[in-house]
Amino acid sequence: MTTYDIIFYLFAAVTLLSAFFVVTNRNIVHSAFYLLFTFFGVAGIYVMLGADFVAIVQLIVYVGGILILLLFGVMLTNKITNIEIKTDSINALPASIVLGLFTGALGAAVLNTNWKVVESPAPEATTTALGNLLINEYALIFELLGIVLLIAMIGAASMARK
Amino acid sequence: MIYDWLFRLTGSETAAAIIQSLLPLFLFILPFALFAVLLERKVSAHMQDRLGPMRVGYHGILQTVADIIKLVQKEDIVAKDNDRLFFDLSPVIVFTGSYAAFAVIPFSGIFLGSNIDLGLIYIVAVTGLVVAGILMGGWASNNKYSLLGAMRAAAQIISYEIPTLLIILVVIMVSGTLNLYTLSEWQTSYFWNWLILGGPVFGIEKLLFIPLMMMSALIIFTSTLAEVNRTPFDIPEAESELVSGYHTEYSGMKFAMFFLAEYANMFAVAAIVSALFFGGFQSPFGYLGDLFNLPWLIPIEQFFWFTVKGIFFVFVQMWLRWTLPRFRVDQLMTFCWKYLIPFAFVILIIVGLITVLV
Amino acid sequence: MTYFLKFWQGLGTILIGMKVTFRHLFIPAVTIQYPSVKPELPERERNRLYVNMDDCIGCLQCARACPVDCIEIETVKSIPGEDLGKTSNGKKKALWVTKFDIDIAKCCYCQLCVFPCPTECIYMTDVYEFSEYERENLIFDFVTLTPDERQEKKKNYEEFLIKKEAEKAEAARKKAEEAAQKKPENNKEEDKLNDKDDKPKEQE
Numbered sequence: 001m002t003t004y005d006i007i008f009y010l011f012a013a014v015t016l017l018s019a020f021f022v023v024t025n026r027n028i029v030h031s032a033f034y035l036l037f038t039f040f041g042v043a044g045i046y047v048m049l050g051a052d053f054v055a056i057v058q059l060i061v062y063v064g065g066i067l068i069l070l071l072f073g074v075m076l077t078n079k080i081t082n083i084e085i086k087t088d089s090i091n092a093l094p095a096s097i098v099l100g101l102f103t104g105a106l107g108a109a110v111l112n113t114n115w116k117v118v119e120s121p122a123p124e125a126t127t128t129a130l131g132n133l134l135i136n137e138y139a140l141i142f143e144l145l146g147i148v149l150l151i152a153m154i155g156a157a158s159m160a161r162k
Numbered sequence: 163m164i165y166d167w168l169f170r171l172t173g174s175e176t177a178a179a180i181i182q183s184l185l186p187l188f189l190f191i192l193p194f195a196l197f198a199v200l201l202e203r204k205v206s207a208h209m210q211d212r213l214g215p216m217r218v219g220y221h222g223i224l225q226t227v228a229d230i231i232k233l234v235q236k237e238d239i240v241a242k243d244n245d246r247l248f249f250d251l252s253p254v255i256v257f258t259g260s261y262a263a264f265a266v267i268p269f270s271g272i273f274l275g276s277n278i279d280l281g282l283i284y285i286v287a288v289t290g291l292v293v294a295g296i297l298m299g300g301w302a303s304n305n306k307y308s309l310l311g312a313m314r315a316a317a318q319i320i321s322y323e324i325p326t327l328l329i330i331l332v333v334i335m336v337s338g339t340l341n342l343y344t345l346s347e348w349q350t351s352y353f354w355n356w357l358i359l360g361g362p363v364f365g366i367e368k369l370l371f372i373p374l375m376m377m378s379a380l381i382i383f384t385s386t387l388a389e390v391n392r393t394p395f396d397i398p399e400a401e402s403e404l405v406s407g408y409h410t411e412y413s414g415m416k417f418a419m420f421f422l423a424e425y426a427n428m429f430a431v432a433a434i435v436s437a438l439f440f441g442g443f444q445s446p447f448g449y450l451g452d453l454f455n456l457p458w459l460i461p462i463e464q465f466f467w468f469t470v471k472g473i474f475f476v477f478v479q480m481w482l483r484w485t486l487p488r489f490r491v492d493q494l495m496t497f498c499w500k501y502l503i504p505f506a507f508v509i510l511i512i513v514g515l516i517t518v519l520v
Numbered sequence: 521m522t523y524f525l526k527f528w529q530g531l532g533t534i535l536i537g538m539k540v541t542f543r544h545l546f547i548p549a550v551t552i553q554y555p556s557v558k559p560e561l562p563e564r565e566r567n568r569l570y571v572n573m574d575d576c577i578g579c580l581q582c583a584r585a586c587p588v589d590c591i592e593i594e595t596v597k598s599i600p601g602e603d604l605g606k607t608s609n610g611k612k613k614a615l616w617v618t619k620f621d622i623d624i625a626k627c628c629y630c631q632l633c634v635f636p637c638p639t640e641c642i643y644m645t646d647v648y649e650f651s652e653y654e655r656e657n658l659i660f661d662f663v664t665l666t667p668d669e670r671q672e673k674k675k676n677y678e679e680f681l682i683k684k685e686a687e688k689a690e691a692a693r694k695k696a697e698e699a700a701q702k703k704p705e706n707n708k709e710e711d712k713l714n715d716k717d718d719k720p721k722e723q724e
Binding site: 003029030033036040052053056057059060063064065067068071072075125127128 | 175176245248255278279280283284286287288289290291293294297298301309313316317320323340
């Protein structure tokens with residue numbers, strides 16, 4: 001087991017454990033804070049896989065943006081000092097049946113697939129390549145996505161003004 | 163690079179990496195925090211025609227050491243209704259966030275934590291961790307003042323991230339790199355090649371860049387000042403209205419960690435501004451090492467210049483603190499959305515046009 | 521247009537403010553480092569009282585002048601033959617001062633006790649740091665005599681009184697004896713006269 005493996009399993013453990021807590025915790029704010037560790041762990045795994053730009057974007061967008069928005073949403077829409085910020089688990093039986101089936105299918109797929117094992121290449125900086133792809137080759141799609149996001153923002157703003 | 167040297171010294175990659183990641187903390191941040199707290203008190207005192215701490219050591223030099231000893235001895239108070247787990251975690255996360263930024267800051271040509279290509283964006287990303295930590299601390303304190311302070315801090319930091327990122331984009335467009343080390347190398351060791359004076363490329367665009375870059379430096383200094391919650395942007399911890407914001411409930415070492423994170427952040431921000439526009443670790447007038455043919459002297463000189471620039475910008479932050487009163491919340495948002503962001507945007511467009519056309 | 525004007529004005533005023541604070545960085549501090557450097561007090565400062573017992577004649581004028589009654593004095597007359605010396609302005613002392621307590625906690629620093637003093641032996645000093653943990657410690661005792669000496673002086677005077685009484689009695693007895701040979705009834709009236717003589721003397 002190399003240092004690389006140790007770090008990988010560390011991040012994996014952080015991700016899985018905190019994800020478990022996000023789901024099981026009954027306090028929404030707690031869940032949101034546990035989500036921070038999930039995002040962080042996922043970003044770490046991205047780095048381990050050599051996707052440094054994606055990892056950083058994960059951190060910026062999810063930790064710096066979505067998580068904060070989520071927290072603000074929870075804190076501003078509830079009475080913060082109240083203990084009322086709690087969730088309940090409903091439909092436990094159907095959920096567990098579906099979950100069991102899904103896990104079984106995934107497990108079967110993982111075990112039965114004939115995985116190709118390749119020596120992992122040394123991680124390279126992906127920023128320049130990504131930038132070239134986004135701005136040169138897929139410029140139209142990139143711009144369209146930007147416009148979609150802009151429309152979403154305008155829509156949200158116009159809804160908020162009513 | 164210092165990593166190679168440590169690798170040869172210890173013979174193990176892990177040990178070298180761990181030592182190298184701890185170096186900035188013990189070699190730089192702790193001494194700097196000790197020095198900066200004293201500097202802050204002395205500067206504030208002398209700007210108000212006072213003397214500041216004078217009792218501990220000659221002219222109070224050891225005052226912060228005494229303060230740290232006091233903080234270590236203090237009882238760690240946790241109130242009954244505090245959210246214990248997150249209350250304990252929050253200072254750690256805040257400090258992690260501000261310390262992680264130091265991983266990519268080039269202290270000198272050989273003293274650089276990680277020479278990753280994403281340096282600038284990485285710093286912006288890990289700052290998000292600070293926001294989350296602050297919100298966590300404010301919420302876990304179960305205190306109205308703390309929560310208000312934390313909300314204000316989060317709102318302020320995320321809105322001021324926009325002008326910061328826009329200016330970083332400007333720098334990226336001009337220099338073509340996100341790597342802070344390459345950026346510093348690119349602005350050579352003569353001050354007329356620094357980005358504030360148009361960068362190392364001579365020609366018509368250099369002249370055009372000078373006013374734009376000065377505006378950019380001003381904007382990024384202001385917005386990063388707001389990101390570290392310093393006066394005049396200190397409404398998250400406005401002591402006259404919110405006691406001291408999100409760290410009201412903290413005492414002892416946890417408070418010390420917030421404090422350390424604040425000063426580490428101050429320096430990180432100063433270092434970013436100096437790396438972006440003022441040549442980073444580069445000397446303004448060439449190196450003595452080059453002059454006398456002593457190659458080992460150059461990294462030391464670079465470290466010296468980096469520290470000097472960092473401390474100068476930290477001093478400017480303190481200077482502004484004792485010059486300007488605190489913003490109101492609406493003024494804060496007006497300033498960000500109506501002044502900084504449009505200006506940064508216009509600069510971005512003009513610089514883009516210049517780089518394309520010239 | 522006002523938008524840009526505002527921006528430039530803001531920038532300019534910030535720079536003006538920074539110039540002011542930067543100038544103040546080099547103006548010498550007005551701080552006086554109190555316990556090590558003491559500020560110079562004005563000429564007529566009023567602080568802790570002091571009594572120079574060498575000059576005190578026990579006249580009680582200060583105690584009477586005090587508006588808060590913080591001065592307590594007890595005096596004992598000297599017996600003949602004891603020499604108490606003279607005050608610095610040449611007055612002869614005639615009383616042993618066995619108690620001169622000033623409760624400085626009560627003192628209101630009005631300085632009214634200083635002016636009536638005939639020998640100028642009570643005055644204000646420039647000592648203003650005399651805080652104590654116990655209120656009793658703020659009662660200052662200025663008498664130079666030791667407690668034993670005070671007892672001795674009182675005893676001396678009492679003995680002297682007794683002796684005098686005895687002498688008087690003796691004299692009276694002799695007188696009475698002499699008078700008894702003529703008229704044996706004047707005894708009591710003479711005693712009363714003696715009492716009246718004593719009292720004003722004690723108050724001097």
